Amino acid sequence: VVTGGQPAAQRIPGGSTDPARQQSLRRHNLALVLAHILSGGPAPSRADIAGQVGLTRTTVSALVEDLVQARLVTELPALRSRTAGRPAVPLVPAAGTLAAVGIEINVDFLGVRVLDLAGEVLAEKVLAGDHRSSDPDRVLRSVATLVTTVLGRLDGDIPVAGACVALPGLVDSPAGPLRLAPHLHWSGVDVAGRLATVRALRGVPVRLANEATLAAQAEAARRGPESFLYVSGEVGIGGALVRDGRVRLGDHGWAGEIGHLTVDPRGPECDCRATGCLEVFAGQDALRRAAGWELDRPVAELSTAGGPAVVEALRQAGEALGIALAGAVNLLDVQQIVLGGCFAPLAAELVPAIDAELRRRVLSAAWAPVQVQAAVVGDYPALTGAATAVIDAVAADPASWSARIA
Amino acid sequence: VVTGGQPAAQRIPGGSTDPARQQSLRRHNLALVLAHILSGGPAPSRADIAGQVGLTRTTVSALVEDLVQARLVTELPALRSRTAGRPAVPLVPAAGTLAAVGIEINVDFLGVRVLDLAGEVLAEKVLAGDHRSSDPDRVLRSVATLVTTVLGRLDGDIPVAGACVALPGLVDSPAGPLRLAPHLHWSGVDVAGRLATVRALRGVPVRLANEATLAAQAEAARRGPESFLYVSGEVGIGGALVRDGRVRLGDHGWAGEIGHLTVDPRGPECDCRATGCLEVFAGQDALRRAAGWELDRPVAELSTAGGPAVVEALRQAGEALGIALAGAVNLLDVQQIVLGGCFAPLAAELVPAIDAELRRRVLSAAWAPVQVQAAVVGDYPALTGAATAVIDAVAADPASWSARIA
Numbered sequence: 001v002v003t004g005g006q007p008a009a010q011r012i013p014g015g016s017t018d019p020a021r022q023q024s025l026r027r028h029n030l031a032l033v034l035a036h037i038l039s040g041g042p043a044p045s046r047a048d049i050a051g052q053v054g055l056t057r058t059t060v061s062a063l064v065e066d067l068v069q070a071r072l073v074t075e076l077p078a079l080r081s082r083t084a085g086r087p088a089v090p091l092v093p094a095a096g097t098l099a100a101v102g103i104e105i106n107v108d109f110l111g112v113r114v115l116d117l118a119g120e121v122l123a124e125k126v127l128a129g130d131h132r133s134s135d136p137d138r139v140l141r142s143v144a145t146l147v148t149t150v151l152g153r154l155d156g157d158i159p160v161a162g163a164c165v166a167l168p169g170l171v172d173s174p175a176g177p178l179r180l181a182p183h184l185h186w187s188g189v190d191v192a193g194r195l196a197t198v199r200a201l202r203g204v205p206v207r208l209a210n211e212a213t214l215a216a217q218a219e220a221a222r223r224g225p226e227s228f229l230y231v232s233g234e235v236g237i238g239g240a241l242v243r244d245g246r247v248r249l250g251d252h253g254w255a256g257e258i259g260h261l262t263v264d265p266r267g268p269e270c271d272c273r274a275t276g277c278l279e280v281f282a283g284q285d286a287l288r289r290a291a292g293w294e295l296d297r298p299v300a301e302l303s304t305a306g307g308p309a310v311v312e313a314l315r316q317a318g319e320a321l322g323i324a325l326a327g328a329v330n331l332l333d334v335q336q337i338v339l340g341g342c343f344a345p346l347a348a349e350l351v352p353a354i355d356a357e358l359r360r361r362v363l364s365a366a367w368a369p370v371q372v373q374a375a376v377v378g379d380y381p382a383l384t385g386a387a388t389a390v391i392d393a394v395a396a397d398p399a400s401w402s403a404r405i406a
Numbered sequence: 407v408v409t410g411g412q413p414a415a416q417r418i419p420g421g422s423t424d425p426a427r428q429q430s431l432r433r434h435n436l437a438l439v440l441a442h443i444l445s446g447g448p449a450p451s452r453a454d455i456a457g458q459v460g461l462t463r464t465t466v467s468a469l470v471e472d473l474v475q476a477r478l479v480t481e482l483p484a485l486r487s488r489t490a491g492r493p494a495v496p497l498v499p500a501a502g503t504l505a506a507v508g509i510e511i512n513v514d515f516l517g518v519r520v521l522d523l524a525g526e527v528l529a530e531k532v533l534a535g536d537h538r539s540s541d542p543d544r545v546l547r548s549v550a551t552l553v554t555t556v557l558g559r560l561d562g563d564i565p566v567a568g569a570c571v572a573l574p575g576l577v578d579s580p581a582g583p584l585r586l587a588p589h590l591h592w593s594g595v596d597v598a599g600r601l602a603t604v605r606a607l608r609g610v611p612v613r614l615a616n617e618a619t620l621a622a623q624a625e626a627a628r629r630g631p632e633s634f635l636y637v638s639g640e641v642g643i644g645g646a647l648v649r650d651g652r653v654r655l656g657d658h659g660w661a662g663e664i665g666h667l668t669v670d671p672r673g674p675e676c677d678c679r680a681t682g683c684l685e686v687f688a689g690q691d692a693l694r695r696a697a698g699w700e701l702d703r704p705v706a707e708l709s710t711a712g713g714p715a716v717v718e719a720l721r722q723a724g725e726a727l728g729i730a731l732a733g734a735v736n737l738l739d740v741q742q743i744v745l746g747g748c749f750a751p752l753a754a755e756l757v758p759a760i761d762a763e764l765r766r767r768v769l770s771a772a773w774a775p776v777q778v779q780a781a782v783v784g785d786y787p788a789l790t791g792a793a794t795a796v797i798d799a800v801a802a803d804p805a806s807w808s809a810r811i812a
Contacts, residue, residue, distance in 0.1 A: 170770055179773055227657060239737070250739020251633060252774060260769050261733040264671060274732075274767040326680075327667040327730075328737055331645070333656020361668060361680040364576055364660050367585055 026063075027399040029055065033063045034398050037073055038117070038391075043090035045079075064091060070402040071097035072117060072394075093117040098394065098401075099154055101163035101201070102387030103147060104211060104380065105191070107131055107183040107235035108284070108296070110143055112150040113383035116158075117391060123153045126380060130296070132235070133185040140191065144198045151200040159405055162204045162390040165191055166211040166382035168236050172252040174207035182271040183236050205393070212238025212256055213247055214385030215340050218377045220245050221388060228336040229328055230375070231258060231321070232382070233343035235284045236271075241332060259283070261324040281320030284342055287313050300345040318350040322357025329362045329370055340375035347374035432469075433805040435461065439469045440804050443479055444523070444797075449496035451485075470497060476808040477503040478523060478800075499523040504800065504807075505560055507569035507607070508793030509553060510617060510786065511597070513537055513589040513641035514690070514702070516549055518556040519789035522564075523797060529559045532786060536702070538641070539591040546597065550604045557606040565811055568610045568796040571597055572617040572788035574642050578658040580613035588677040589642050611799070618644025618662055619653055620791030621746050624783045626651050627794060634742035635734055636781070637664060637727070638788070639749035641690045642677075647738060665689065667730040687726030690748055693719050706751040724756040728763025735768045735776055746781035753780035 036049050044052070050060040067073040074094045078087040095118045104111040108131065113124040127146055131139050151160065169181030176192045192206045215238075216230035225245040232238040237259030241248045249255055259279040260272055267276025280286055284299045290313035291302060302310055325337055337354075339347050351372050358370045377384060394401050442455050450458070456466040473479040480500045484493040501524045510517040514537065519530040533552055537545050557566065575587030582598045598612045621644075622636035631651040638644040643665030647654045655661055665685040666678055673682025686692055690705045696719035697708060708716055731743055743760075745753050757778050764776045783790060800807050 170773075172773075180769065182769070241737075251741050252739055252770065254770050255737065255739035257736040257739075257769050260736045260767065262729050262767060263668070265669070265729055272767075272769055277767075323668050323671055324733075327733060330663040330666045331647075331661065331734055331737060333658055333661035333663075335657050361666065361678075361683075363586065363588070363663050363666050363678055364658065367576075367578075368658060 027397065029053075029059070030063050030066060030398045031396060033060060034067055034072060034395055037067070037091050038093050038395055043076060043092045045088035045090060047088060049091075066402065067398060070398060070405065072398055072401065093119075095120060096122065096155070096158065098161045099151065099158050100161050100387045100390035100394070101147070101151070102166070102214075102383040102385070102390070103143065103163055103195070104166040104383050104386065105131070105139065105143060105184075106166075106168050106211060106382075110139070110146055111380055111383050112146050113380065113387050114150060114154065115384070115387040115391065117394070119388075119391075122158070123150045124383070125150050126383075128296070131184055133183075136184075136186050136189045136191075139184075140189075140194045144195065147195070147198055148200050160201065160204050161394050161401070163195065163201055163206045164214070164386040164389040165195065165206065165208050166214045166386045167191065167208055168211050168234060168238065170254050170257075171208045171210050172254060174209065176208045178208060185271070207389070207393075209386065209389065210238060210240075210253070210256075211382040212340075213240045213249070213253075214389065215375075215377070215381035216240035216242055216247050216256075216338075216385070218381045218385035218388060219338055219340065219375050220247065222376050226336065227334055228338045229258075229325070229332065229334050230256075230338045230340055231325070231343060233282070233284065233339070233341035233346075237279050237283050239328075241334065243334075258324055258328055261327055263320045263323050278320055278324040282317035282324075287317055287342075290316055299342045303346050303349055314346065314349045315353050318353025319357060321350060322354040323361065325354060325370075325372075326358050326361030329358065329364075333364070335368050335370055337370060337372045338375050339372065340377075340381055344374040344378050347372070433803065435459075435465070436469050436472060436804045437802060439466060440473055440478060440801055443473070443497050444499050444801055449482060449498045451494035451496060453494060455497075472808065473804060476804060476811065478804055478807065499525075501526060502528065502561070502564065504567045505557065505564050506567050506793045506796035506800070507553070507557070508572065508620075508789040508791070508796070509549065509569055509601070510572040510789050510792065511537070511545065511549060511590075512572075512574050512617065512788075516545070516552055517786055517789050518552050519786065519793050520556060520560065521790070521793040521797065523800070525794075525797075528564070529556045530789070531556050532789075534702070537590055539589075542590075542592050542595045545590075546595075546600045550601065553601070553604055554606050566607065566610050567800050567807070569601065569607055569612045570620070570792040570795040571601065571612065571614050572620045572792045573597065573614055574617050574640060574644065576660050576663075577614045577616050578660060580615065582614045584614060591677070613795070613799075615792065615795065616644060616646075616659070616662075617788040618746075619646045619655070619659075620795065621781075621783070621787035622646035622648055622653050622662075622744075622791070624787045624791035624794060625744055625746065625781050626653065628782050632742065633740055634744045635664075635731070635738065635740050636662075636744045636746055637731070637749060639688070639690065639745070639747035639752075643685045643689050645734075647740065649740075664730055664734055667733055669726045669729050684726055684730040688723035688730075693723055693748075696722055705748045709752050709755055720752065720755040721759050724759025725763060727756060728760040729767065731760060731776075731778075732764050732767030735764065735770075739770070741774050741776055743776060743778045744781050745778065746783075746787055750780040750784050753778075 046060050050057045076090040078089045100115045102113045111126040114122040170179040178189045180187050196206050212232035215232050220242045227243045230240045239256040239258035260277045263278050264276040268280045270277040270280045287299050291310045359365050452466050456463045482496040484495045506521045508519045517532040520528040576585040584595045586593050602612050618638035621638050626648045633649045636646045645662040645664035666683045669684050670682040674686045676683040676686045693705050697716045765771050
């Protein structure tokens with residue numbers, strides 16, 4: 001949109017008189033200024049922003065005025081300036097002015113988490129359940145009820161910015177459908193279309209994404225420009241490759257399905273109908289079965305349960321994870337692995353066996369040892385990633401948001 | 407180097423008087439013009455180039471003059487113009503004016519291939535040998551002799567532009583060292599330093615790269631902006647991921663080591679000391695052993711040999727390749743696989759078993775069937791890739807080349 005070495009907004013007051021072009025530059029600059037305020041660093045003043053993005057102070061002030069009007073930005077009390085001149089007013093993301101709705105449909109739970117622009121949780125609820133080989137209509141009705149319940153707790157004035165649904169399977173477009181979720185036994189389900197009919201979501205954009213991709217995005221947002229392979233442990237096992245802070249999605253958006261790397265071709269059959277996938281050795285159900293537990297007992301308890309069956313279940317899962325991760329590292333040349341989902345609270349127990357396989361199987365292990373860490377973002381990270389994806393969509397085009405709430 | 411919307415070279419005659427800046431713009435524009443002539447399309451005229459890169463005809467003519475002087479570009483006989491004006495002179499890469507030296511050290515052969523800028527082979531020689539668990543000094547002496555022999559066949563006036571060595575192992579920098587080559591049993595060998603002392607290579611740049619990476623680059627150069635996973639079948643098995651025509655190297659340059667994906671953790675020990683790697687089921691030695699052949703018989707003959715042992719050897723190798731490739735596709739989301747090295751002439755025999763595993767194990771196979779094809783570039787593709795890397799280095803900075811031969 002913006003060309004040349006000059007910052008875009010300086011052309012608005014002076015140069016072009018083409019209204020379409022002025023409009024497009026204003027949109028671009030609004031997003032630029034909002035991005036600086038949302039970036040997570042110290043709250044900037046108008047002058048700070050002007051200096052950083054290379055716009056005039058007057059232009060920045062006009063744009064900030066629009067963002068405050070749209071309730072996207074809030075002014076904190078002015079700081080006394082150490083030098084002469086007007087005191088600086090710190091600008092922060094507005095709190096409680098919009099609802100970004102993260103939804104997760106997973107094999108053993110449904111969840112809704114609502115964040116505002118400041119990243120605060122406005123409301124949330126997670127509902128345990130067994131959706132293995134489930135009827136999509138029945139589950140989507142439960143999701144609709146859950147969304148209605150959670151959004152009903154919000155202050156009635158808060159506009160809903162959109163919803164994003166985290167799914168345990170293949171999604172190649174934000175509009176869907178969900179191509180395949182092996183453990184749900186769902187295939188070709190129009191999740192977005194169904195949820196768009198929920199009254200509380202009527203008229204707002206509903207998008208879909210893979211749960212591990214969203215969890216990895218939430219993790220990447222906290223870690224900054226790092227490169228890592230994220231592994232999401234749920235009933236299924238998902239993954240995502242993050243390079244320099246960005247998730248790499250592959251040709252269709254399906255990359256990272258490490259749960260279906262073959263660990264042992266003669267192993268048990270997986271819900272995907274192949275044999276010996278990583279999931280059948282290290283997914284939550286595999287962990288529970290190996291430990292002799294019921295399928296509804298939380299696997300996080302394995303870290304403190306003790307006993308030989310539990311120890312052996314964790315060792316086997318760690319070994320299978322290590323074999324699959326070693327293959328992934330040989331293929332991808334990535335030096336950091338982040339254990340997310342149920343693997344995060346079990347990291348201390350899983351890492352020794354994972355490390356042993358990595359040292360043995362990664363060709364370059366002697367020169368560049370692979371680091372295995374627990375995820376920083378815990379507690380349903382895909383729900384946070386989903387809600388954050390909605391915030392990102394608003395932040396990418398604040399002018400549309402202003403128009404919508406006007 | 408070049409900023410703003412205006413093409414760079416137009417500033418040379420008029421604007422800046424800073425000599426360093428003029429020098430840098432001239433370098434940039436020389437490379438730009440040469441890239442158009444090397445691009446492989448129909449031979450362009452000066453006017454074609456001026457139109458395409460946005461420089462004036464006068465500027466392009468001056469730059470072309472320099473490239474002709476440096477013997478990088480040749481003028482073909484003028485074409486009669488269909489309109490009025492001067493007849494167009496087609497410009498092509500110069501033939502036989504420089505020697506780009508590709509060298510390959512592999513487990514069962516050494517090779518040298520010399521290309522000119524036009525991509526023609528000026529001389530080449532491949533020497534069979536058994537370098538399993540070999541002494542680096544002894545092998546590097548043989549390489550030196552081979553390089554001397556092959557370069558000795560060239561016209562004595564042809565200057566050597568540089569050499570690139572393809573290696574069956576981990577290389578993280580063009581300067582080396584070779585970190586590890588499992589089948590050679592080499593570790594930390596300064597291949598570039600050793601070859602730089604060969605008289606015929608004295609004073610020219612010698613760089614190192616992984617053989618599968620170079621073979622994939624040669625394949626990508628022929629295919630254009632496609633995305634594919636390249637699998638290189640030698641005694642070891644290497645690989646490289648190409649996205650939009652570019653090899654993705656990973657954090658250190660080690661990506662693509664699919665030969666060490668675990669196919670069966672209880673399988674035989676690999677030369678890398680792990681167990682059950684793809685190589686022990688589908689590398690050349692594995693194919694030969696399964697067929698009951700001696701280790702020096704060319705595996706390409708398996709395609710016509712027939713007999714139950716040969717058929718079973720190919721089926722087993724195809725199955726192992728399919729298991730590893732399915733894992734790679736689940737992880738990378740890439741829809742095309744290119745079989746290179748010894749797998750190319752065996753593609754018809756290997757593909758059925760590969761396809762069966764891909765259909766069974768790739769989660770997205772029903773929506774996006776994976777295509778498996780034989781490589782287009784055959785006949786020691788890493789040698790071609792290595793020599794081409796030298797040409798690319800000259801093309802990136804023709805001004806340095808002019809200075810060197812002046």
